[in-house]
Amino acid sequence: MKKNAEIIGIASDTLDFILEASKSTYPDEFAGLLEAKDGIITDILLLPGTESSESNAVLKLFMMPNISAVGSVHSHPSSVVRPSQADLHMFSKTGTHHIIVGHPYGRNNWKCYDGSGQPVKLEVLDVELEDEELL
Numbered sequence: 001m002k003k004n005a006e007i008i009g010i011a012s013d014t015l016d017f018i019l020e021a022s023k024s025t026y027p028d029e030f031a032g033l034l035e036a037k038d039g040i041i042t043d044i045l046l047l048p049g050t051e052s053s054e055s056n057a058v059l060k061l062f063m064m065p066n067i068s069a070v071g072s073v074h075s076h077p078s079s080v081v082r083p084s085q086a087d088l089h090m091f092s093k094t095g096t097h098h099i100i101v102g103h104p105y106g107r108n109n110w111k112c113y114d115g116s117g118q119p120v121k122l123e124v125l126d127v128e129l130e131d132e133e134l135l
Contacts, residue, residue, distance in 0.1 A: 007097050009123035010041040022105045031074040042129055060074035071097035078104050083117045091115045
């Protein structure tokens with residue numbers, strides 16, 4: 001797993017994907033894991049079996065492939081982007097950076113937290129994402 005100091009930001013396109021995915025699952029929650037390349041969060045891993053409802057999203061962590069997640073992302077159908085006790089429990093299992101996005105899922109409706117629920121500044125970076133070939 002990556003340390004806090006190694007994550008310098010999130011790719012703008014990745015944040016846009018998160019916001020759009022959150023809008024498309026509304027009023028249910030959207031959830032996934034964050035992956036980083038060269039200190040930049042670039043990918044969202046959607047785990048099979050994730051269960052979403054209006055009140056929560058449950059990631060089936062046992063379905064996680066052999067990757068190093070740097071954190072998690074999920075949406076709150078409300079505009080509240082503070083972590084709940086359940087969020088804090090999940091944070092402790094899934095890395096160092098955790099993004100919560102809230103309705104209406106715009107560029108000003110998200111925050112990043114560390115594993116203990118303290119806010120973390122996460123820069124949005126305009127970087128070119130590489131297309132990876134699907135196997």
